[in-house]
Amino acid sequence: MTTRIYLDHNATTPPAPEVVDGMTRSLREAFGNASSIHAEGQRAKAAVDDARTEVARLIGAEPGDIIFTGGGTEADNLAIRGVLDAAAPTRSRLVVGGIEHEAVINTAKALAKRGSAVTVLRVDRDGLVDPGALADALADDVALVSVMTANNETGVIQRVAEFARLAHGHGALFHTDAVQAVAKIPVDVAALEVDLLALAAHKFGGPKGVGALWLRRGTLLSGVITGGRQERNRRAGTENVPAIVGFGVAARLARERLATDGPLVGALRARLESAILELIPGTAVNAAGAPRVPNTTNIAFENVEAESLLIALDLEGIAVSTGSACSSGTLEPSHVLRAMGLPHRRVQSSIRFSLGSTTTGEEIDRVLAVLPGVVQRLRAVGRR
Amino acid sequence: MSVVQGKRIVVAMSGGVDSSVAAALLKESGYDVIGLSMQLYDQREGDVTFGSCCTIDDLHDARRVAVSLGIPHYIINLERRFEETVVANFVHEYLAGRTPLPCAHCNSELKFAELIDRASAFGADEVATGHYARVDQDQATGRWRLLRGVDSTKDQAYFLFPLTQAQLAHAVFPLGHLRKTEVRELARAQGLPVADKRDSQEICFVPNNDYASVVARRAPEAVLPGRIEDTSGHLVGQHEGIHHFTIGQRKGLGISAPAPLYVVRIDAGTRTVVVGAKTDLERSALEATGVNWIAGGEPSGPVRATAQIRYRHAPAAATIEPLGTARARIVFDTPQPAITPGQAVVFYDGDEVLGGGWISATLR
Numbered sequence A: 001m002t003t004r005i006y007l008d009h010n011a012t013t014p015p016a017p018e019v020v021d022g023m024t025r026s027l028r029e030a031f032g033n034a035s036s037i038h039a040e041g042q043r044a045k046a047a048v049d050d051a052r053t054e055v056a057r058l059i060g061a062e063p064g065d066i067i068f069t070g071g072g073t074e075a076d077n078l079a080i081r082g083v084l085d086a087a088a089p090t091r092s093r094l095v096v097g098g099i100e101h102e103a104v105i106n107t108a109k110a111l112a113k114r115g116s117a118v119t120v121l122r123v124d125r126d127g128l129v130d131p132g133a134l135a136d137a138l139a140d141d142v143a144l145v146s147v148m149t150a151n152n153e154t155g156v157i158q159r160v161a162e163f164a165r166l167a168h169g170h171g172a173l174f175h176t177d178a179v180q181a182v183a184k185i186p187v188d189v190a191a192l193e194v195d196l197l198a199l200a201a202h203k204f205g206g207p208k209g210v211g212a213l214w215l216r217r218g219t220l221l222s223g224v225i226t227g228g229r230q231e232r233n234r235r236a237g238t239e240n241v242p243a244i245v246g247f248g249v250a251a252r253l254a255r256e257r258l259a260t261d262g263p264l265v266g267a268l269r270a271r272l273e274s275a276i277l278e279l280i281p282g283t284a285v286n287a288a289g290a291p292r293v294p295n296t297t298n299i300a301f302e303n304v305e306a307e308s309l310l311i312a313l314d315l316e317g318i319a320v321s322t323g324s325a326c327s328s329g330t331l332e333p334s335h336v337l338r339a340m341g342l343p344h345r346r347v348q349s350s351i352r353f354s355l356g357s358t359t360t361g362e363e364i365d366r367v368l369a370v371l372p373g374v375v376q377r378l379r380a381v382g383r384r
Numbered sequence B: 001m002s003v004v005q006g007k008r009i010v011v012a013m014s015g016g017v018d019s020s021v022a023a024a025l026l027k028e029s030g031y032d033v034i035g036l037s038m039q040l041y042d043q044r045e046g047d048v049t050f051g052s053c054c055t056i057d058d059l060h061d062a063r064r065v066a067v068s069l070g071i072p073h074y075i076i077n078l079e080r081r082f083e084e085t086v087v088a089n090f091v092h093e094y095l096a097g098r099t100p101l102p103c104a105h106c107n108s109e110l111k112f113a114e115l116i117d118r119a120s121a122f123g124a125d126e127v128a129t130g131h132y133a134r135v136d137q138d139q140a141t142g143r144w145r146l147l148r149g150v151d152s153t154k155d156q157a158y159f160l161f162p163l164t165q166a167q168l169a170h171a172v173f174p175l176g177h178l179r180k181t182e183v184r185e186l187a188r189a190q191g192l193p194v195a196d197k198r199d200s201q202e203i204c205f206v207p208n209n210d211y212a213s214v215v216a217r218r219a220p221e222a223v224l225p226g227r228i229e230d231t232s233g234h235l236v237g238q239h240e241g242i243h244h245f246t247i248g249q250r251k252g253l254g255i256s257a258p259a260p261l262y263v264v265r266i267d268a269g270t271r272t273v274v275v276g277a278k279t280d281l282e283r284s285a286l287e288a289t290g291v292n293w294i295a296g297g298e299p300s301g302p303v304r305a306t307a308q309i310r311y312r313h314a315p316a317a318a319t320i321e322p323l324g325t326a327r328a329r330i331v332f333d334t335p336q337p338a339i340t341p342g343q344a345v346v347f348y349d350g351d352e353v354l355g356g357g358w359i360s361a362t363l364r
Helices: A017-029 A039-058 A072-088 A104-112 A130-136 A160-169 A240-279 A306-315 A335-339 A361-383 B019-028 B056-070 B079-094 B100-119 B164-171 B178-191 B213-220
Strands: A066-069 A091-099 A117-123 A142-146 A173-175 A196-200 A211-215 A283-285 A296-301 A349-352 B009-012 B031-039 B073-077 B126-128 B133-137 B145-150 B226-230 B233-239 B260-267 B272-276 B281-295 B303-308 B317-323 B329-338 B342-351 B353-363
Touching: A017 A240, A039 A066, A039 A240, A066 A072, A066 A091, A072 A104, A072 A142, A072 A173, A072 A196, A072 A211, A091 A104, A091 B056, A104 A117, A117 A130, A130 A142, A130 A160, A160 A173, A240 A283, A240 A296, A240 A361, A240 B073, A306 A361, A306 B073, A306 B100, A349 B317, A361 B100, B009 B019, B009 B100, B019 B031, B019 B056, B019 B126, B019 B178, B031 B056, B031 B100, B056 B073, B079 B213, B100 B164, B145 B164, B164 B178, B281 B317
Parallel strands: A091 A117, A091 A142, A142 A173, A173 A196, B009 B031, B009 B126, B031 B073, B226 B272
Antiparallel strands: A066 A211, A196 A211, A283 A296, A296 A349, B133 B145, B145 B353, B226 B233, B260 B272, B281 B329, B281 B353, B303 B317, B303 B342, B317 B329, B342 B353
């Protein structure tokens, strides 16, 4: 059995040992309901609030403005549905980027089906949302603009602060899905000038099933999940204490390590990318012209079916991904690459490598040793 | 140490008991097994209940089996190719007044064609399926022979007749020597999660055996009403489209008559369905196109064989006359009932498949 090389950190990350320890301890020692008045409840509440402080510090926010959710998707849903529900009747339009994650795209589609006006912003060939398109879309009926901070498939970083200022100029609120940006690049809610920001723990060493929405104080937001008064009446349901504790630990680690890990990961990505371009003819980096988070590279391999390349690499012990996976685990053409105007053939030939803080130079070397042969084999079959 | 030890093989896994046991047997014999499941059609369209092979639940079953065997498993998306080849042909055949046999088309044009390529890309030289059939190499000629499965109640060689020599050279049928009851026992003994799953009976992309709806949904403009006539050309009724009918059909004609009536002919050109008595169904010969001579290339003259005109048909003695350009005339010793254009005629010498083709016309 060969050791596996995991290069799919944008899908999810292995939990940090400190996270596992923290969660285990929480399960053992802080089982109480954080809403209870007794000692057990207080212990749980303290654990949740410690985590809230760590999550807030990671994004330059105040703990009191963090709403814990059941993940990044739920945070996006709460932001979009919550803002539209609370907005003045004259402001009913939602504006979203053309390369958003399904959490945003499909929420927008669901709202459009129920009668909300939705505008989708075009992107350029590098996947950057066009500021001109946003300016054109902004009118007095816009309640919320939602553009992601960094894209999950290409890693492209959007000019969020500029977009937020534009939105504010027209009295609209601005939300950003920062799930793929947090812990990869510095994310600071003040610098981004946004009103809402979503993040998820499992993208940086935390557990799945927990995320957060940061909400600028004073922003009107209706709850989506109704019930008890948890999370300042914004998100009902007994707090998932161990997951939140794990989230807190992961946030602390990310804050402590970002300055050193970022450049290391970036150097490995650069090595991987340039070596692939050099060693394998007919390759190109998608969105190469845009600023990108340091861990992600999305590469097209001419005349190679991405689905087969993914499987062939998995059989070699290398985990990568392509597009977005549907429920049965098969592949659909990436809506992100299509929105960038890439030809169908190139979309179907593109693979995402996403590195993490545990990725090593030896792993990259191993990938570079294996990949050219695999690609050559696939191309030989394709030519038959 | 076995000769296959560590040899990589791809097994097509449908999530049913047969392909699951095939995978288990290969793994047991030392192969490095990779499971592949094919997603062939969009299962989210509408609220229809899909047929019994390769629904999303079946794909999950395949994955559970793969996990229990400890083999890698992937689902590959072949929706587009399936629609363009198998489904398009299915619709075209019905609209031409024939009754298609999609599983045989799928085996040659999609399943083996695609899987052998994929396998080679994954470093595997062979492709296995759970078909009840056998393949071996004629040592004298070097040609690959296709043989019936030993379980005559499950034998599926009929559906494999279009396989080329190149495809057969890469094909492995681990169940060919087994009986279905043995396969079930093996599944239970291995503790496979699908050991007691019922067999699929339907065509996978046709929900509730409703062929007509599949045709009508894809070619609504081609679905036109027409006449139902008796064998003398008298009008006896109307129909809603020839795709509702197959040769030998008795039900759903909407005609009351003193003696039972059967569809004896479908004329796509005039959209006429001809009905008659049971004896009117009998034909002594047929012509076939797309004939694939597996055993030894096209023979120079007529050969004696047994021929099967549908999957569940007792092989009948016949003379096969090659007509060139992959065509043949099959003359039966005794007339056969309900020979149906679009179905396959497969010729055998005992258990060996000599060849087969697509029934294009019937002759009295």
